[in-house]
Amino acid sequence: MEERPYEALTVETLARRLGDLPALRDRIGDPAGWRVREVGDGNLNLVFIVEGDRGGLVVKQALPYVRLVGESWPLPLRRSFFEYHALRRQQARDPGSVPDVLHFDEGQALVVMEYLDGHIILRRALIAGTRHAGLGERLGLFCARTLFRGSDLHLPAAERKADLALFAGNVDLCAITEALVFTEPYFAAPMNRHTPGLDPIAAELRADAALKLAAQRLKTAFAARAETLLHGDLHTGSVMVRGDQVRIIDPEFAVYGPMGFDIGMLIANFLMAHCAQPGHGRDRADYQAWILSVIRAIWTSFAAEFARLWRTERTGMLFPRTLFEDQGQSWAADAACSGWLGQVWRDTLGFAGLECHRRILGLAHNADFESIADEGLRAACEAKALVLGRTLLLGQDDIAGIDALIDLARDIA
Ligand code: ADP
Ligand code: MG
Ligand code: MG
Ligand code: MG
CATH class of the missing domain: 3.90.1200.10 (Aminoglycoside phosphotransferase (APH), C-terminal lobe)
Structure with a gap:
């Protein structure tokens, strides 16, 4: 996808930035109708739930710092790369135990995955x-x-x-x-x-x-x-x-x-x-x-x-x-x-x-x-x-x- 420098997604920019990805639009429908909310309650990252006409998905993006503490504590974006690789191995070793990974963008440090609806x-x-x-x-x-x-x-x-x-x-x-x-x-x-x-x-x-x-x-x-x-x-x-x-x-x-x-x-x-x-x-x-x-x-x-x-x-x-x-x-x-x-x-x-x-x-x-x-x-x-x-x-x-x-x-x- 975009060959541009890392930029944190927002609720406002997500559909514009990710709407062209077939992995996403084929699954949940036309980005014009996407409803996006940020639900990250963890210590480190952004987590968006994106819902379209045909279903939902989750976009998790690393921030260049520790969310719990703030920009004073930098943390490499590369953790997203390790999360992606770990998810794939867990899925292979214990099928069904983790959300399906739908897309990974190393430069933007983001993983798109199955939305665990109702969980x-x-x-x-x-x-x-x-x-x-x-x-x-x-x-x-x-x-x-x-x-x-x-x-x-x-x-x-x-x-x-x-x-x-x-x-x-x-x-x-x-x-x-x-x-x-x-x-x-x-x-x-x-x-x-x-x-x-x-x-x-x-x-x-x-x-x-x-x-x-x-x-x-x-x-x-x-x-x-x-x-x-x-x-x-x-x-x-x-x-x-x-x-x-x-x-x-x-x-x-x-x-x-x-x-x-x-x-x-x-x-x-x-x-x-x-x-x-x-x-x-x-x-x-x-x-x-x-x-x-x-x-x-x-x-x-x-x-x-x-x-x-x-x-x-x-x-x-x-x-x-x-x-x-x-x-x-x-x-x-x-x-x-x-x-x-x-x-x-x-x-x-x-x-x-x-x-x-x-x-x-x-x-x-x-x-x-x-x-x-x-x-x-x-x-x-x-x-x-x-x-x-x-x-x-x-x-x-x-x-x-x-x-x-x-x-x-x-x-x-
Ligand atoms: P962090 O690394 O910042 O702790 P998490 O991966 O734990 O981020 O996600 C933060 C929150 O986002 C979770 O507590 C959960 O509420 C929600 N979340 C994360 N992944 C999913 C998913 N695949 N489906 C639904 N909700 C999710
Ligand atoms: Mg967590
Ligand atoms: Mg956490
Ligand atoms: Mg975490």
């Missing part, structure tokens, strides 16, 4: 208290399929290495994770904030050397253990639901890293939703039990699908069948799978603990807690998640499995 952001659903059948199972499948199929357990080595190199270019978004998740929550960094009542516990966590060491060991794993292509920002604000339909969005933080990063971040956001329920002012015990059942389903469906793929799609260079199955030693391959899942579990606990801390003490907070107007009540809910986070970080080797995690969460909130 709402999962975080909003968890605040409103709605239930979605099969949610945890679907999320567990997404994790297993994308994480397994992006790794050296499955991909030809040359393909995996090329992808590793490609996504290694996502330096700036990765740097945000490295600072905001692993480091800044644990000292008085300038952009941090927290609810006033949390001063004592924040000070306690920041003085806890064992905790900071655990955080830096996990940062080492994140930086060095390039197991697979991660979504990189898999929280409940990156999931959209409509009844029992589930879609994953927003993989602009995609990078190679340890499998437990995605699963840990995802589970942590359900743990925080669980801790926040008393702040949402309804009789919530049943709903809390439902949230815990979703966490259980995420892990059990992840582990079951991962083990199935281990048996049926282990075509990469790691743990080759020539050494095991082909010599009548399937039991050894099975043992290796259990060992791999054990490592993912320990990582999951650690990354989940970090996520609980950074959403409460760092820069980027979440609506589960932010929507609790009463500061005292909010601090009480957040304090539970902070304690739970520490328990997970320090208990990586001791919390034996999903039942133990669910018990801990139930006891705390």
